Amino acid sequence: DAGVTQSPTHLIKTRGQQVTLRCSPKSGHDTVSWYQQALGQGPQFIFQYYEEEERQRGNFPDRFSGHQFPNYSSELNVNALLLGDSALYLCASSLRDRGHLQPQHFGDGTRLSIL
């Protein structure tokens, strides 16, 4: 039973470029959330997707966008990259169980470095 998988593992980009990160949720999960973890900080919520729609969003600019596909996998897109976007990007999946909160399962992340 595969857990949450993310690709690529590492990525180097330059300022102004665009990047796409990918996530496959744990089998049976239907909800995907994305987090940014800067060095020495805890993960910060970017947004969450359920039924192919963005359901919740954290305090991130519109340069950060996403998508969820019918098979529940998800992409995170970041445009006009800034040096401050260098971070570990974590994907988490869970099963939406009405009225009951299920803990999220995390992937190992994509380390994004901006030069």
Place this chain on the structure above:
Amino acid sequence: DQQVKQNSPSLSVQEGRISILNCDYTNSMFDYFLWYKKYPAEGPTFLISISSIKDKNEDGRFTVFLNKSAKHLSLHIVPSQPGDSAVYFCAASDLTGYQKVTFGTGTKLQVIP
């Protein structure tokens, strides 16, 4: 505005003793709390949770205590083992069903053999 705070960046404990990790929160809307453990180069792993209707939840060596009036929770690990050495994140959410989770900055626990 750090709504979930872990004021101790690091903690060292002898093997076999108790580890106590603390967490404070400011948002009164939070009513579900979680602890995650993170090893280097891996994603966070869910450890234990507690809802606001309880003040204690236990799972093996791990116990989480919640003091709602003080907006404080703690994770106790007894007995501590070298394999417990990791970064521990406290996290909180409101029960809207949308699982927007707010994390603390983490406490690095080192268990000394």
